[in-house]
Every structure is written in C-alpha cells, then in structure tokens.
Amino acid sequence: MKIKILYAHEKVKKPVLSTVILKTNVPLNILEATVTPSKGEMVVDVPASGRQLEMVIEALKAEGVEVKELGPTIEVVKDRCVLCGACVSPCPTGAITLTMEKLEIDEQLCVRCKACVIACPFKALSMATTS
Amino acid sequence: MEPRGAETLRTYEEINEKIKRGDAVVMTADEFVEYAERYGVEKAAEEVDVVTTGTFGAMCSSGAFINFGHAEPPIKMWRCWLNDVPAYKGLAAVDVYVGATAASETRGIDYGGGHVIEDLVSGKEVELRAEGWPTDCYPRQYIETVITLDELNQAVLVNPRNAYQRYAAATNSTDRILYTYMGTLLPNYGNVMYSGSGQLNPLSKDRNYETIGIGTRIFLGGGIGYIIGEGTQHNPKAGMGTLMVRGDLKQMSAKHLRGATVHRYGSTLYVGVGVPIPLINRKVAETAATPDEEIYTEILDYGVPSRSRPVVKKVSYAELKSGSVEIQGETVKSSAMSSLPQAVEIAETLKKWIEKGDFTLTRPAELLPTVREFTPLEVKRYEPRVRDVMTRQVISAKPTDDVKAVAQLIVKHGVDHIPIVRGDGKLLGIVTSWDLAKALAEDKHTLQEVMTSRVIVAKPDEAVDVVARRLLQYKISGMPVVDEELKVLGIVTTDDLAKLVRGRRQGETR
Numbered sequence: 001m002k003i004k005i006l007y008a009h010e011k012v013k014k015p016v017l018s019t020v021i022l023k024t025n026v027p028l029n030i031l032e033a034t035v036t037p038s039k040g041e042m043v044v045d046v047p048a049s050g051r052q053l054e055m056v057i058e059a060l061k062a063e064g065v066e067v068k069e070l071g072p073t074i075e076v077v078k079d080r081c082v083l084c085g086a087c088v089s090p091c092p093t094g095a096i097t098l099t100m101e102k103l104e105i106d107e108q109l110c111v112r113c114k115a116c117v118i119a120c121p122f123k124a125l126s127m128a129t130t131s
Numbered sequence: 132m133e134p135r136g137a138e139t140l141r142t143y144e145e146i147n148e149k150i151k152r153g154d155a156v157v158m159t160a161d162e163f164v165e166y167a168e169r170y171g172v173e174k175a176a177e178e179v180d181v182v183t184t185g186t187f188g189a190m191c192s193s194g195a196f197i198n199f200g201h202a203e204p205p206i207k208m209w210r211c212w213l214n215d216v217p218a219y220k221g222l223a224a225v226d227v228y229v230g231a232t233a234a235s236e237t238r239g240i241d242y243g244g245g246h247v248i249e250d251l252v253s254g255k256e257v258e259l260r261a262e263g264w265p266t267d268c269y270p271r272q273y274i275e276t277v278i279t280l281d282e283l284n285q286a287v288l289v290n291p292r293n294a295y296q297r298y299a300a301a302t303n304s305t306d307r308i309l310y311t312y313m314g315t316l317l318p319n320y321g322n323v324m325y326s327g328s329g330q331l332n333p334l335s336k337d338r339n340y341e342t343i344g345i346g347t348r349i350f351l352g353g354g355i356g357y358i359i360g361e362g363t364q365h366n367p368k369a370g371m372g373t374l375m376v377r378g379d380l381k382q383m384s385a386k387h388l389r390g391a392t393v394h395r396y397g398s399t400l401y402v403g404v405g406v407p408i409p410l411i412n413r414k415v416a417e418t419a420a421t422p423d424e425e426i427y428t429e430i431l432d433y434g435v436p437s438r439s440r441p442v443v444k445k446v447s448y449a450e451l452k453s454g455s456v457e458i459q460g461e462t463v464k465s466s467a468m469s470s471l472p473q474a475v476e477i478a479e480t481l482k483k484w485i486e487k488g489d490f491t492l493t494r495p496a497e498l499l500p501t502v503r504e505f506t507p508l509e510v511k512r513y514e515p516r517v518r519d520v521m522t523r524q525v526i527s528a529k530p531t532d533d534v535k536a537v538a539q540l541i542v543k544h545g546v547d548h549i550p551i552v553r554g555d556g557k558l559l560g561i562v563t564s565w566d567l568a569k570a571l572a573e574d575k576h577t578l579q580e581v582m583t584s585r586v587i588v589a590k591p592d593e594a595v596d597v598v599a600r601r602l603l604q605y606k607i608s609g610m611p612v613v614d615e616e617l618k619v620l621g622i623v624t625t626d627d628l629a630k631l632v633r634g635r636r637q638g639e640t641r
Binding site: 082083084085086087088089090092094098100101115118119121122123 | 187188189310314315316317321322323324389391392393394399401454464465466467468469470471472473475
C-alpha cells in the first residue's frame with residue numbers, strides 16, 4: 001500500500017518515519033519526498049496489509065502527520081496505448097507486463113519513477129494525481 | 132534453377148480466381164509457421180495459397196502529399212504550416228509534403244508531422260497557414276484557414292522507407308540513461324529495446340523478393356495501398372530490405388496510423404503495413420515458413436554514439452519476443468518499440484479481406500532488387516578533430532601533491548583544469564580552480580581529498596562538435612584528452628573551442 005504523508009511545519013524537524021518504523025517494525029520505503037521549511041510531503045510504500053497496515057497509519061497519525069491512502073499510480077489511456085513495449089523494459093522494477101490484449105501495471109512493484117510515462121511515445125501513460 | 136518469381140505452384144490468376152470464388156486458403160504468417168512445422172513445408176505449400184504478414188512500428192521516413200485546391204484569389208504558397216508544423220513547399224502552388232518527423236514551431240517535438248497525419252485521418256480540423264510568393268498569376272500573399280481530410284483534393288501517404296525486414300536491437304553499456312530513437316535505454320545493459328515483427332514481417336516472409344515489387348497491393352494504414360519500389364537504404368545483402376509505399380489517406384484510420392513522440396528524440400509516425408505473400412513456388416513457401424527462431428538480428432551498444440556501434444550479441448526474434456535476453460551471463464529484459472499485437476491484427480485483417488473476396492493480389496511490374504549498394508556518407512570537407520584544437524602542454528599533478536603548490540601552478544600558468552595523473556601518465560582524476568577554492572574553504576590539504584575521480588574525457592580523433600556537446604551536457608569547461616590506456620595527451624577546454632570559431636571567422640574574411 002502506498003500512502004502520502006503531509007507534515008505541517010512544526011513536524012518537519014521530527015524524525016516521524018524513523019519513530020514509526022521502530023515502533024511498528026515495518027520497513028517503510030520513501031518513494032518521493034519534498035521537505036521545505038514550512039511543510040513536508042512524502043510518498044511512502046508500506047509493505048504491510050490488514051492489522052499491520054492499520055498500525056502503521058495509526059502510529060503516523062499519533063506523530064501528528066496527515067495520512068492519505070493512494071490509489072493506482074499510473075493511469076493508462078486505453079485508446080492511446082498501441083500495445084508496443086516502449087514502457088515495458090525501461091521500467092526499473094519490472095512492474096509492467098504486456099499481453100496480446102493489454103498493459104498491466106503491478107502497483108506493488110511500482111516506485112513512481114515515471115520512467116514509463118517518459119518512455120511512452122503516445123502519451124498514453126500518466127501519473128495519477130494524488131492530492 | 133527457377134527464375135525469381137516463377138509461378139510453378141500457382142499463378143496470380145489462379146489465386147485471384149479462388150479469392151473471387153471465396154475458396155482461397157489464407158493463413159497469417161504466425162499460422163503458417165505453425166502449420167508448416169506440424170505438417171511440413173511441402174504439404175503446407177500445396178494447401179495454402181496466400182500468407183498474410185503485418186508490422187506496426189515507428190517509421191520515420193513517412194509523410195503525405197497534400198493538394199489543398201486553389202483559394203480565391205489564388206496563392207502560390209512558398210512556406211506552409213499545418214498546425215504550426217512546417218510542410219515542404221518545394222512543389223507547385225498548392226501541393227505540399229508533410230513529413231512525419233517535422234516538429235511544430237510552437238510545440239516542438241511533442242507535436243509533429245506524424246500527429247498532423249493522425250489528426251487528418253481522425254477527421255479533425257487542421258489549421259493551414261501559408262505565406263505566398265505573389266506573382267501576376269497568384270496575387271495572394273497570405274492565407275489562414277482550416278482544412279479537413281474530406282475537403283482535400285488529394286491526401287496521399289507516400290513513405291520512402293517502411294517495414295524494415297529486421298532491425299538492430301539496442302542496449303546501453305554506459306552508466307547513464309540514454310533516450311534514443313530505440314526508446315529508453317537503462318544504464319549498464321539494463322534493458323534491450325527492439326523493433327519489428329519477426330516472423331510476421333513482410334520482407335522476412337519473402338526474403339528473396341519473389342513476389343514483392345512495384346505494384347504489389349498491400350494493407351497500408353488501415354486502407355489499401357501499393358508498394359511503389361524498394362525503400363531508401365534497401366540493403367538486401369544484409370537481409371535488411373525496405374519498402375517504399377503509397378496509399379490514399381482518405382481510406383486510412385488512426386488505429387493504424389499514429390503520431391508519436393520518442394522522448395528527447397523526435398516525432399514520428401507509427402505505420403501499419405501488411406503484405407500478402409502468394410505462395411507461387413516452393414522457395415517462397417519455405418521462406419514464408421521461417422520461424423522467429425531463425426530470424427536473427429544484432430543487439431548493438433547505443434552507448435557508443437557512432438555509425439558503427441559495437442555488436443553486443445546476435446539474437447533471434449524468438450529470444451527478443453520472449454521478454455528477456457541473456458547478456459554476459461545476466462538476464463536482461465527486452466521489449467519492443469513496435470507493437471506485436473497490432474502486427475498480428477493487421478495480418479488477420481488482411482486475411483479476412485482476402486477471404487471475403489474484397490482484396491485480390493497483383494503481380495508486380497518489377498520485383499524488388501536483390502542487389503543494391505549501401506554506402507555510408509563520406510565527409511569530404513575538413514572537420515576539426517580534438518587533436519587539432521587541444522592544448523598539448525598539460526600542467527598536471529600527482530594525487531599526493533599539496534593543494535597550495537597546485538594553486539600556485541594554476542596561477543602561474545593561467546589554467547583552470549589540472550589533470551591528476553599517476554607516475555606513468557595515466558589519468559586518475561581532475562581538479563579545477565573551483566575544487567581548490569573548496570579545499571581552502573574546507574581546510575583540505577592534498578589533491579586526492581578534493582579531486583573528481585569520475586572524469587569526463589575526450590579522445591583525440593573525436594569530432595569537435597561531439598566534444599562541445601559533451602561539455603554542455605555535463606556542464607563542464609574542459610576535459611582531458613586521453614588515449615586507449617587513459618594516458619593524458621592533452622586537454623580541451625571551452626577556450627580552445629572558442630578559438631576555433633574565431634579562427635574560422637578570420638579564415639572567411641581573408
């Protein structure tokens with residue numbers, strides 16, 4: 001599950017993620033981060049589900065940050081996609097599979113690097129808006 | 132031996148009779164490969180009349196001739212734009228050629244001639260703007276209007292080079308991502324990109340060109356088209372034949388004709404081409420039965436920006452299509468720039484057209500040539516090389532040297548770059564006056580503490596403009612020039628390049 005964490009400015013200095021990792025023992029993976037003096041935003045992959053995922057989210061909230069669950073990362077415009085493979089092998093994590101009928105993106109493997117968005121000659125792929 | 136194109140198994144007339152009666156036996160190339168494998172080529176050749184092929188990929192040498200008709204008052208257009216994409220105007224008053232790779236003057240390569248063609252085929256309005264060359268017969272100076280495909284007198288796709296028989300695959304040995312016309316190439320052999328439909332490719336299915344030639348009726352962009360000859364760079368000896376094709380844009384569809392932009396490379400047109408291969412003799416049937424496992428290409432290293440890129444390995448289309456290839460013992464992902472599902476669909480569509488009796492075959496007026504020169508372009512003018520502009524007297528230092536001593540060297544000789552070398556002259560790193568300032572600020576004392584050890588270098592026989600691009604790319608102002616053993620031969624800086632430009636200017640005025 002990928003989540004977005006929003007820090008208000010008074011939380012920017014606190015080691016929120018480390019605290020949560022130590023508390024829950026879940027190895028969170030930071031995919032994107034923007035931290036400015038006034039606020040912070042992070043996209044984090046939480047390799048957990050069910051009760052464990054809930055624990056992570058609760059722990060984050062207890063640290064005083066806002067948490068949003070993210071839906072699919074990459075959107076495919078079906079009638080722009082010609083089923084070539086321009087995005088498939090450039091994906092560094094092997095998250096994209098092409099069959100004779102469709103393009104499949106494994107959300108678990110996607111690290112939001114946009115390599116596929118850049119590689120598509122037809123602008124058929126885009127990063128889903130998360131805010 | 133039978134002459135090329137001998138109709139010993141069946142003639143075009145016999146096949147067309149069967150097509151009209153609805154009795155012709157047609158298979159796609161995929162089906163035929165499997166059928167021949169199972170029952171033998173002999174039996175397959177007896178039973179099957181036509182094998183259909185297909186390919187759908189980026190075909191940069193594509194474009195359309197358009198005739199707009201005459202406005203009132205008329206204009207002799209001498210510059211013309213379609214949705215801000217310049218069209219070629221070295222033709223009569225209202226004829227233009229819009230080429231797939233022409234880029235929009237307002238949107239750059241994000242929108243090009245390929246997109247104009249797709250928009251026309253989709254029935255969209257396209258903005259026409261043209262400047263005239265006023266004459267007594269063509270008084271108008273400027274025109275701005277919108278056009279649609281329906282309103283045009285002629286809109287004819289004429290592609291100088293399509294449907295490459297096979298194409299070299301690409302990988303990247305360097306440590307940075309490359310954005311090439313073969314797509315995104317990850318660093319350190321991170322992936323392989325290829326193009327072409329392998330056993331579905333028209334020319335691979337008739338590799339002696341016994342049935343393909345001028346006048347062959349084909350599937351083109353969703354409509355009916357014709358082969359009008361060999362394509363440019365047709366290289367039969369290397370097994371890399373190409374086709375020149377034409378077809379009426381008004382019959383075509385955006386499904387099989389798609390504008391595309393390859394990141395940091397340019398705009399292009401994806402074209403769908405399907406050619407029927409009549410099994411007129413046994414040799415044609417044998418080539419039509421060739422499977423992906425026996426159609427080879429080479430994986431080239433696009434990390435070397437040269438005409439002759441090093442071959443990494445020979446590979447079959449079966450391996451490429453499998454999704455991974457082995458390179459130096461590692462499994463590397465492979466994927467295509469072209470679309471295999473679309474190629475399959477084109478072969479199936481053409482098969483249906485023939486089975487329904489809508490599409491008959493034509494005997495070419497002339498077969499494609501099996502011998503053709505394929506020569507590179509020789510540069511006959513003087514082109515400066517790095518060795519001609521580099522500074523040979525290099526002030527260098529050793530890694531253990533003291534920062535202060537080197538700072539004194541920089542001041543004394545008025546240079547900005549000091550290569551750091553071993554005793555035998557082999558390059559280890561570089562320091563610039565900036566690094567020394569930093570050393571001072573951070574209280575470092577020896578060069579090895581501050582030097583950059585991943586040095587961008589030039590080779591003495593590289594062209595100056597390639598090196599100038601590299602300086603810009605890495606935002607640096609100088610590079611050591613080294614030989615194969617990394618021994619420093621000189622240094623080339625932006626100053627050296629500036630002098631070169633000044634020298635040329637002086638030469639011109641003399």
